[in-house]
Amino acid sequence: MSDIKFTDSHEWLRLSDDGSATVGITGFAQEQLGDIVFVQLPKVGERFAAGDEAATIESVKAAGEIKIPVSGTVVEVNAALEDEPSRVNDAPLTDGWFFRVKLDDAGELDALMNEVAYQQLVGELA
Known part of the structure; x- marks a missing residue:
């Protein structure tokens, strides 16, 4: 898991060889939320600054937002989450990723934590 920030x-965030990165929430986050019942994904082509709200998630316990860890443009979304959150x-x-983003500045990765x-x-x- 060393390729994940x-x-x-x-x-x-998992960096790909093509300079894009896949974004999702951690196991800890999903455990805290409980059963996920709804996900609202960003649109392909939307651009965000690091820390912006890019997606919304609702569970049986709470609702929250998924913040984008780095600045960039959404190049793909996990449409399967709309029917199977x-x-x-x-x-x-793995399969529960939210979106992929083309990074504006790979240097922003340095501000993220390793495993x-x-x-x-x-x-x-805890």
């Missing part, structure tokens, strides 16, 4: 708001619960780091730092953060929250 994390945010303190529990999003993950439970994919986020079943596989948050060790993220696990330490989660440990402090």
